[in-house]
Amino acid sequence: MIKITFPDKNVKEFEEGITAIDIARSISNRLAKEVIAISLNGELQDATRAIESDAEIKLFTFNDEEGKHAFWHSSAHIMAQAIEHLYPGVKLWVGPAIENGFYYDIDLPEGMVISDNDFKKIEAEMLELARQKNVFIRKEMSKKEALEHYSQKGDEYKVDLISGLDDGSITFYTQGDFTDLCRGPHLPNTGLIKAIKVLSVAGAYWKGDETQKQLTRLYGISFPKQKYLEEYLLMLKEAKKRDHRKIGKELELFTFSQKVGMGLPLWLPKGAQLRERLENFLKKVQKQYGYEPVITPHIGQKELYVTSGHYAKYGKDSFQPINTPAEGEEFLLKPMNCPHHCEIYRSKPHSYKDLPIRYAEFGTVYRYEQHGELHGLTRVRGFTQDDAHIFCRPDQLKEEFIKVIDIVLYIFKTLDFKNFTTQVSLRDKENTEKYIGTDENWGKAEKAILEAVETKGIDYKVKTGEAAFYGPKLDFMVKDAIGREWQLGTIQVDYNLPER
RNA sequence: GCCGAUGUAGCUCAGUUGGUCAGAGCAGCUGAUUUGUAAUCAGCAGGUCGGGGGUUCGAAUCCCUCCAUCGGCUCCA
Numbered sequence: 264m265i266k267i268t269f270p271d272k273n274v275k276e277f278e279e280g281i282t283a284i285d286i287a288r289s290i291s292n293r294l295a296k297e298v299i300a301i302s303l304n305g306e307l308q309d310a311t312r313a314i315e316s317d318a319e320i321k322l323f324t325f326n327d328e329e330g331k332h333a334f335w336h337s338s339a340h341i342m343a344q345a346i347e348h349l350y351p352g353v354k355l356w357v358g359p360a361i362e363n364g365f366y367y368d369i370d371l372p373e374g375m376v377i378s379d380n381d382f383k384k385i386e387a388e389m390l391e392l393a394r395q396k397n398v399f400i401r402k403e404m405s406k407k408e409a410l411e412h413y414s415q416k417g418d419e420y421k422v423d424l425i426s427g428l429d430d431g432s433i434t435f436y437t438q439g440d441f442t443d444l445c446r447g448p449h450l451p452n453t454g455l456i457k458a459i460k461v462l463s464v465a466g467a468y469w470k471g472d473e474t475q476k477q478l479t480r481l482y483g484i485s486f487p488k489q490k491y492l493e494e495y496l497l498m499l500k501e502a503k504k505r506d507h508r509k510i511g512k513e514l515e516l517f518t519f520s521q522k523v524g525m526g527l528p529l530w531l532p533k534g535a536q537l538r539e540r541l542e543n544f545l546k547k548v549q550k551q552y553g554y555e556p557v558i559t560p561h562i563g564q565k566e567l568y569v570t571s572g573h574y575a576k577y578g579k580d581s582f583q584p585i586n587t588p589a590e591g592e593e594f595l596l597k598p599m600n601c602p603h604h605c606e607i608y609r610s611k612p613h614s615y616k617d618l619p620i621r622y623a624e625f626g627t628v629y630r631y632e633q634h635g636e637l638h639g640l641t642r643v644r645g646f647t648q649d650d651a652h653i654f655c656r657p658d659q660l661k662e663e664f665i666k667v668i669d670i671v672l673y674i675f676k677t678l679d680f681k682n683f684t685t686q687v688s689l690r691d692k693e694n695t696e697k698y699i700g701t702d703e704n705w706g707k708a709e710k711a712i713l714e715a716v717e718t719k720g721i722d723y724k725v726k727t728g729e730a731a732f733y734g735p736k737l738d739f740m741v742k743d744a745i746g747r748e749w750q751l752g753t754i755q756v757d758y759n760l761p762e763r
Numbered sequence: 764g765c766c767g768a769u770g771u772a773g774c775u776c777a778g779u780u781g782g783u784c785a786g787a788g789c790a791g792c793u794g795a796u797u798u799g800u801a802a803u804c805a806g807c808a809g810g811u812c813g814g815g816g817g818u819u820c821g822a823a824u825c826c827c828u829c830c831a832u833c834g835g836c837u838c839c840a
Binding site: 376377378380386388456463464465466467468471472473476478479480482508512513519521525540553568571572573576580582599601628630632633634635636637638642731732750 | 764765766767768774813830831832833834835836837838839840
C-alpha cells in the first residue's frame with residue numbers, strides 16, 4: 264500500500280501501481296471522468312500513469328490552468344494528426360498550448376497552402392479523431408534512438424528538437440496512428456475533446472527567427488463541452504464590440520486616411536477634446552510630482568542621434584533623413600525625446616545641489632513601423648508620448664525611481680486600469696554586444712530597479728533579454744478589450760545617454 | 764517586411780456558372796406628422812464596386828500588380 268496526500272493534507276492509502284484516475288474515482292465518478300492531468304510531488308504528469316510510492320497529488324480538470332494546458336496540448340496533437348491525414352507530406356515543428364487554445368507549426372510541401380476555407384474540414388477530421396477515444400500512450404526513448412528514428416524519416420525539425428534535449432528525458436506520445444515527440448502530460452484519451460474550432464492560420468518564422476523559413480501556424484481552441492465553445496465564441500464577439508478601433512470610429516474620435524498615410528492617426532474634434540482632457544489631467548499630476556514642462560522640436564540633426572547611439576541602433580529602420588535644399592544638412596524626424604531633453608539639461612551648468620531636475624513633455628515622435636505591425640491607436644507611426652526625463656544623483660536614483668512608480672500607479676488607478684502586469688526587463692548577459700554601456704553601469708541600474716520594485720512590494724516578472732539597448736527598464740503592461748497586452752508605462756534607467 | 768484573408772454608397776452589408784447587378788437598411792436632404800426618449804410616413808440625393816493593368820463581344824464578378832485594412836509572425840528606441 265502507498266500513502267497519497269491530497270492538497271487538503273488528507274491522506275489515503277491505495278494499492279501500489281494505482282492510477283490517478285482510480286484515485287479520482289475513489290472521490291467521485293464524475294471527477295474520474297473529468298481528470299485530465301495531475302501533479303505528483305509537484306511534477307505534472309499523465310493521470311493514467313501508475314503511481315508506485317507515497318506521493319502528494321493534485322488532480323487537474325479543465326477548470327484548472329494545468330488542466331486546460333494539457334487539454335489544449337493534446338488538442339494540438341490531434342490537430343497535427345488531422346493535418347497529416349489531410350495534407351500528406353507535411354513536416355511538423357511544435358504545437359504548444361497557449362493562453363487561449365493551442366497552435367501547431369507546420370511545414371507544408373511546396374505549393375500547398377492552408378486557408379480559412381480549409382478550417383471546416385480540419386475541424387471535422389479532428390472531431391472524428393477525437394471521437395475515436397484513442398488513448399495517449401507514453402514511451403521513453405534514448406536520445407540516440409530518437410535521433411536515428413527521425414534522421415531516417417528525414418525530419419530535420421524533430422532532429423533539431425531532439426538535439427537540444429538531454430538524454431533520458433526524451434518521451435513520445437502516441438494516439439491512434441500519430442506519434443509525436445513530447446514531454447506531456449496528455450489527456451487520458453482523445454474522447455474528452457468534444458468541441459473544436461480552428462481559429463486562424465498565420466505564417467510564423469521557424470524558431471521565431473526572421474531569417475529562417477516561414478512555417479504555417481494553425482491556431483485552434485477546444486473544449487470538453489460544446490457549450491463552452493459557444494460561450495467562448497460569444498465572448499470573442501462581445502470583446503470585438505469593445506475594440507477601441509470600432510469605438511473610435513463610431514464615436515468619431517479618430518480616423519485614418521490612406522492619403523495621409525498608414526499609422527498616422529487623425530484626431531477628430533471629439534477625440535481631440537477627449538485627448539485634451541487626458542493631457543490636462545496628466546499635466547496636473549506631473550506638476551504635483553515636481554516635473555517642469557519643456558517643449559522640443561519635431562526634428563533634430565542626424566548628428567544628435569548619432570551621438571545618443573540611437574542612430575547606430577535604429578538608423579536603418581527609421582524614417583530616412585530630411586535634407587535641406589542647399590547646405591546638405593541632415594535632420595531626422597524625432598523618434599524619441601531623450602536626446603532633446605539631454606540637450607536642455609546641458610544648456611547651462613548644474614550643481615549637484617540642483618538635482619533632481621525633472622523635465623516633462625508631451626512629445627510627438629515618429630517611428631517607422633513595419634506595415635504589418637500597425638494596430639489602431641496602439642501601434643502607430645506618429646504618436647505623442649507623455650515623456651519625462653529625470654536628472655538625478657546616484658544616491659537619489661532609488662527614491663526617484665520609486666516616485667515614478669507612484670505616479671504611474673496613481674494614473675492607472677485614476678484611469679481605472681485595474682488589470683496590469685509589471686515586468687522588469689534586464690539584459691541578456693550572453694549577448695552583450697546588443698547593448699551599449701559598461702557592465703558596471705548595467706549592474707547598478709538593474710540593481711536599482713529591482714530594489715525599487717521590492718521596496719514598493721510590486722508583483723513583477725523578470726524578463727532577461729528584454730531590456731532596451733541602453734538600459735534596463737520596468738514596464739507596466741495592460742490588456743485591451745480584445746485581450747492583447749500593451750506596454751503603457753515604462754520607467755528606464757539610463758547611464759549611457761548623459762555620458763554620451 | 765513575411766504568411767493567410769478582406770476591400771461594394773457616410774455606416775452595416777446583399778450581389779461568385781462574367782451578361783437589366785449597381786442594390787437594401789440606417790444615416791443625410793425635402794415635405795408631412797407632433798406622437799415622451801435609437802429606429803412615424805412619403806419622396807429625393809448619394810457609389811471611378813480600393814487604385815492601375817489585362818483576359819473577354821461584355822467584369823463588382825476571372826488573371827496580374829499596387830495600396831489599405833484584418834488575424835498572426837518578426838519588430839517595438
